[in-house]
Structures are given as structure tokens and as C-alpha cells.
Amino acid sequence: MAVSDLSNTAQDYLKLIWSSQEWPGQHATVKSLAAQLGVAVSTVSDSLKRLDEQGLITHAPYRSIELTERGRRYAISMVRRHRLIETFLVRELGYGWDEVHDEAEVLEHAVSDNMIERIDEKLGHPTRDPHGDPIPSADGDPHLPDAVRLSDLPDGAAGVVVRISDDDPDILRYLDELGLGLDHPVTVVRNRDFAGTVSVRVGEPASTVERELGMPAARAIWVTAGA
Known part of the structure; x- marks a missing residue:
């Protein structure tokens, strides 16, 4: 069976x-899937049951959701x-x-495997895509970089931005306004977890600009680990 x-x-x-399980510290639950898909928990439960019956996942009530090897192959293909498609829309069409996320959600179901390989x-x-998420190779290698959330770094830690979650377009637009994107060097000036903010310097030391981020934005940014 092909993914189509x-x-x-x-x-x-x-x-x-x-x-949902790609990056460290993340996992898929019935509630998280329902929130991301905008459907009822009962709808997710019914869909997971069908996927389980098809041999694509394993899932028992109140247990973790796991992809079978067959389900993993299809998931990576999608x-x-x-x-x-996201990368094509940004690079070639100026999105x-x-x-790009919502556009790709529609187009990914319509294009053929041949078109994907031509793209x-x-x-x-x-x-990687425009947000730094690894693009799996045709054989399924995800090229996952060694990275941690900016919100988890202590004062003085430095690194390079390698991924920004695309879950919230408003955060992407906000970071654009701040001039903070992929491959930008960042240094944590002060992580005020108690206040819900992280102050960072953006850029090389000789020309740094200090920015203050709320925790939702800081959690969306991933930087090179151990920097």
C-alpha cells in the first residue's frame, strides 16, 4: 500500500x-492530538482505534501512542x-x-510521489524546512540536530538557532519583527522563569541586540545543544 x-x-x-514525538521532551496524547486537529477527544479516540486495527499504531487507553514500523514509514513519507512543499513555497513562490503550513496541509494530500521527488x-x-524542521530523506533519515529549547538554557548559555516551531504563526511573525530567525547566534542574558521571560542577545558579540521574549516564544525556539 502506498501512502496515497x-x-x-x-x-x-x-x-x-x-x-509530536520528533523532538526531545515531546509526545503525542489523545488530548494533544485533539487540540492540534481541532476535534473532540472522542473523535481522536475513534480514529486511533481504526489506525490500530489497520496495524499502523499501537495504543491502549491511557497509554502512549506508538507507531508501528509500517505506520512510521507512512508517517515519515507524509x-x-x-x-x-513548505520549502518550495518559500523559496520558489515567495511565501x-x-x-506555508496551512497551504502545505492541503497540497500534501494532492501531489504524487513523483512530484515530491522533482521538488x-x-x-x-x-x-530542513523554513522553520528548521528536518526534512527526512527518501530512506527515512530525519537528520535531527542536537538542540534544546531556548527556554531551558541558563544565564550565559549561547548557541545558534536551528529550529523555530511553526505551531503558532503569530510567534513567527513576532520573531520576524525582532529580527530573530534560523542560524542567528543567541546568548541568554537572563532566564527569568519565575516571571515568564527570557532576555537574549541576538547576533555576534560585537553587534548584539538584546531582546526580551515571553516563555511561549522562548519555548518555540531551539538552539544548538551544549553551546
């Missing part, structure tokens, strides 16, 4: 389950489609990084 033989709903669930070739086989 699955229903759009099954494709969405498999992609979301894999993406993630690859989504992220390549903003805050605009990949056209783009020069990119390894």
Missing part, C-alpha cells in the same frame, strides 16, 4: 503522531511531503514562513 492509498485523515494522524531535486535536496 490511505485516507487523508489517516495521513494527517500518522504525520502528527510522528511530528512529513517529507509536508516539509518539502512567508508564517503562511526535492529542484530545491537541491534540502535537509
Whole structure:
């Protein structure tokens, strides 16, 4: 069975389950899937039951949701489609990084495997999408960088931004206004977890600009680990 033989709903669930568990400290639950999909918890439970019956996941009530090897292959194929389309929209069609997620959600179900491989070739086989999320290779290698959330770094820690979550377009637009994006060096000036803010210096030491971020924005930013 090709991934295109699955229903759009099954494709969405498999992609979301894999993406939700991709980065350290993240996991998929019935409630989190319901929130991300904008549907009732009961709807998610019914859909997971069908995926379990199809041999694509394993899930028992109140237990973790796990992809089977077959389900993982399909999930990675959908993630690859989504992220390549996002990259194509930004690089070739001039979309903003805050605009591409919803467009890719629609297009990923319509394009053929052949078109995805042509997009990949056209783009020069990119390894990450506009938000820094790794684009899995055709064989399923996700190229996951060693990174941690900016919100978890102590005072004085430094690194380079390698990923910014695209869960909230408003945060992406806000970071654009601050001039904070992928590959920018950052140094934590003060992590005020008690106050819900993180002050950071952006840029090289000789030309740094200090910015204060709220915790939702700081949690959306991932930087090189151990910097």
C-alpha cells in the first residue's frame, strides 16, 4: 500500500503522531492530538482505534501512542511531503514562513510521489524546512540536530538557532519583527522563569541586540545543544 492509498485523515494522524514525538521532551496524547486537529477527544479516540486495527499504531487507553514500523514509514513519507512543499513555497513562490503550513496541509494530500521527488531535486535536496524542521530523506533519515529549547538554557548559555516551531504563526511573525530567525547566534542574558521571560542577545558579540521574549516564544525556539 502506498501512502496515497490511505485516507487523508489517516495521513494527517500518522504525520502528527510522528511530528509530536520528533523532538526531545515531546509526545503525542489523545488530548494533544485533539487540540492540534481541532476535534473532540472522542473523535481522536475513534480514529486511533481504526489506525490500530489497520496495524499502523499501537495504543491502549491511557497509554502512549506508538507507531508501528509500517505506520512510521507512512508517517515519515507524509512529513517529507509536508516539509518539502513548505520549502518550495518559500523559496520558489515567495511565501512567508508564517503562511506555508496551512497551504502545505492541503497540497500534501494532492501531489504524487513523483512530484515530491522533482521538488526535492529542484530545491537541491534540502535537509530542513523554513522553520528548521528536518526534512527526512527518501530512506527515512530525519537528520535531527542536537538542540534544546531556548527556554531551558541558563544565564550565559549561547548557541545558534536551528529550529523555530511553526505551531503558532503569530510567534513567527513576532520573531520576524525582532529580527530573530534560523542560524542567528543567541546568548541568554537572563532566564527569568519565575516571571515568564527570557532576555537574549541576538547576533555576534560585537553587534548584539538584546531582546526580551515571553516563555511561549522562548519555548518555540531551539538552539544548538551544549553551546
